[in-house]
Amino acid sequence: MKIKRLDMFQIITLPAVIFVFLLFILMLSVYFYNALPAFFREGLDVYFKNTWQASEIPSKEYYGLAAAIWGTVYSSIIGVLIALPISVAYSIFVIDYAPKKLKNIFIIISDMMAGLPTIIYGIWGAFILVPFLQKYIMIPLYKNLSFIPIFSYPPTTGYSYFSAGVLLGIMITPFASAIIREAYQMVPFTYREAAISLGLTRYEATKILLGYIKPAIVSGMILAFGRAVGETVAVSLVIGNSFNMSVSLFAPGYTISSLIANQFGNAYIYRHMLPVLYAGGLALFIIGLIVNVIGIYLLMRWQKNVRI
Amino acid sequence: MKEYAIETKDLKIYYGKKEVIKGINLRIPKNTIFTIMGPSGCGKSTLLRSFNRLLELNMDAKIEGEVLIFGKNIYGEDVDPISIRRKVGMVFQYPNPFPHLTLYDNIAIGLKLNNLVKSKEEMDKRVRWALEKASLWDEVKDRLYEYPASLSGGQKQRLVIARALALKPKILLMDEPTANVDPVGTKNIEKLLFELKKDYTIVLVTHEPAQAARTSDFVGFLYLGKLIEVGPTKYIFEKPKNELTEKYLTGSLV
Numbered sequence: 396m397k398i399k400r401l402d403m404f405q406i407i408t409l410p411a412v413i414f415v416f417l418l419f420i421l422m423l424s425v426y427f428y429n430a431l432p433a434f435f436r437e438g439l440d441v442y443f444k445n446t447w448q449a450s451e452i453p454s455k456e457y458y459g460l461a462a463a464i465w466g467t468v469y470s471s472i473i474g475v476l477i478a479l480p481i482s483v484a485y486s487i488f489v490i491d492y493a494p495k496k497l498k499n500i501f502i503i504i505s506d507m508m509a510g511l512p513t514i515i516y517g518i519w520g521a522f523i524l525v526p527f528l529q530k531y532i533m534i535p536l537y538k539n540l541s542f543i544p545i546f547s548y549p550p551t552t553g554y555s556y557f558s559a560g561v562l563l564g565i566m567i568t569p570f571a572s573a574i575i576r577e578a579y580q581m582v583p584f585t586y587r588e589a590a591i592s593l594g595l596t597r598y599e600a601t602k603i604l605l606g607y608i609k610p611a612i613v614s615g616m617i618l619a620f621g622r623a624v625g626e627t628v629a630v631s632l633v634i635g636n637s638f639n640m641s642v643s644l645f646a647p648g649y650t651i652s653s654l655i656a657n658q659f660g661n662a663y664i665y666r667h668m669l670p671v672l673y674a675g676g677l678a679l680f681i682i683g684l685i686v687n688v689i690g691i692y693l694l695m696r697w698q699k700n701v702r703i
Numbered sequence: 704m705k706e707y708a709i710e711t712k713d714l715k716i717y718y719g720k721k722e723v724i725k726g727i728n729l730r731i732p733k734n735t736i737f738t739i740m741g742p743s744g745c746g747k748s749t750l751l752r753s754f755n756r757l758l759e760l761n762m763d764a765k766i767e768g769e770v771l772i773f774g775k776n777i778y779g780e781d782v783d784p785i786s787i788r789r790k791v792g793m794v795f796q797y798p799n800p801f802p803h804l805t806l807y808d809n810i811a812i813g814l815k816l817n818n819l820v821k822s823k824e825e826m827d828k829r830v831r832w833a834l835e836k837a838s839l840w841d842e843v844k845d846r847l848y849e850y851p852a853s854l855s856g857g858q859k860q861r862l863v864i865a866r867a868l869a870l871k872p873k874i875l876l877m878d879e880p881t882a883n884v885d886p887v888g889t890k891n892i893e894k895l896l897f898e899l900k901k902d903y904t905i906v907l908v909t910h911e912p913a914q915a916a917r918t919s920d921f922v923g924f925l926y927l928g929k930l931i932e933v934g935p936t937k938y939i940f941e942k943p944k945n946e947l948t949e950k951y952l953t954g955s956l957v
Contacts, residue, residue: 591757606803
């Protein structure tokens with residue numbers, strides 16, 4: 396009799412895969428199940444309406460997550476737009492230009508910053524960053540360019556999408572740059588030689604090499620976006636936590652995760668609030684899913700052609 | 704005085720404190736194939752990279768002496784390495800077309816970034832010219848906008864040759880161009896070398912004596928950073944004067 400031989404690692408690793416998969420399914424279904432009452436009561440309005448009427452009289456309660464969803468996406472996009480150039484520049488500097496002795500120090504610093512508890516960024520953001528941005532960036536921009544819609548909101552407090560976006564950008568930069576740096580370091584030396592041998596300047600050669608690691612940059616940004624979307628405490632300290640929906644950068648807003656964190660404690664007082672918060676959690680799942688699908692699609696399209 | 708394509712005067716190269724090229728005087732005539740052969744690690748690639756100042760990418764490398772390209776010292780103070788590299792093209796051991804650029808862009812990129820071509824038609828013409836020169840046009844003319852991944856090793860290497868030729872250099876440096884290419888590809892590339900010799904000076908590095916014998920007009924035998932013997936291919940292979948050369952050619956050099 397022949398017994399199919401199983402690789403030892405197959406036996407050890409399979410349960411881990413099953414476990415992770417089950418956990419994902421379980422979480423998704425728990426959120427979906429708990430959000431169901433909100434869907435039955437309000438339909439998709441729960442996602443597309445911007446309203447937040449908490450009331451002790453259940454019939455007067457009405458909730459919509461639109462502002463929080465908008466705030467999440469908007470502030471995360473700002474964060475990624477800020478993190479992209481900085482993390483690429485940081486990676487290039489650390490690998491190509493930093494003196495040998497300082498290189499590891501720079502790497503350790505940024506890796507450490509990627510792992511800092513986010514409340515540390517939050518406090519710093521609220522007390523240092525926001526007043527700074529308000530005084531030196533928001534007020535001058537508002538004074539001079541308020542006819543442009545994105546600068547049209549008076550930055551009276553400084554707590555805004557913009558502050559949240561900048562803080563998120565700062566928080567995800569070390570993380571994104573770790574991914575980009577690793578990829579950039581792995582570029583075979585022969586491509587650099589090839590570019591230089593064609594009479595290109597160092598700058599032009601670097602640009603070509605960045606093209607080579609484009610997939611790493613894309614996936615770094617996607618993972619960073621995922622982090623920004625999920626960031627809770629730090630953002631809730633600087634975004635203003637108001638149910639507002641605006642393209643104006645200096646207007647206060649809300650994010651899904653800070654909404655859940657802020658409201659969860661007293662949601663039990665109201666009859667219909669908790670399912671809405673679960674629906675918010677489900678929205679985060681969906682945003683994460685969409686972003687990852689886009690990312691994987693881009694990577695696959697790239698790999699299909701390029702195959703290195 | 705005769706002008707050589709490449710001439711070195713007491714060229715010494717150090718990696719840190721280690722001397723890897725130990726005082727080389729070499730003259731490479733125009734429109735010939737000159738092969739530098741020698742065992743692995745003897746400094747062939749290092750020597751080759753001093754001819755287009757590519758060695759400067761390695762921060763530890765230090766160069767003493769002179770390298771004259773058509774009579775002009777490229778390590779002189781007022782020399783821009785970029786202008787040298789346009790004149791001296793290079794092909795590498797590992798076929799390295801940029802994998803994320805199309806075949807067309809692989810050829811065009813050097814021209815584009817060096818601002819050597821003004822219009823799209825001129826670029827199309829030049830790309831075609833370079834690919835024809837590299838005997839690759841017929842094989843790729845229908846898929847110029849595909850990526851190099853679809854090419855064989857030998858085709859990739861000819862693409863790299865075309866990329867270098869597009870800049871219209873005078874000299875072509877080739878660092879073991881067939882080391883990662885199959886026999887058919889190797890044959891094609893060697894055939895191409897004969898074609899190119901008419902217009903270019905080719906410096907070929909190889910660790911295969913047989914290739915040196917097949918392709919070159921002159922051979923220099925490099926061993927442990929020293930140029931042991933130089934001469935017309937025929938003489939070197941038929942009557943080597945130096946014992947080391949003979950040992951290398953017979954495969955008994957350890």
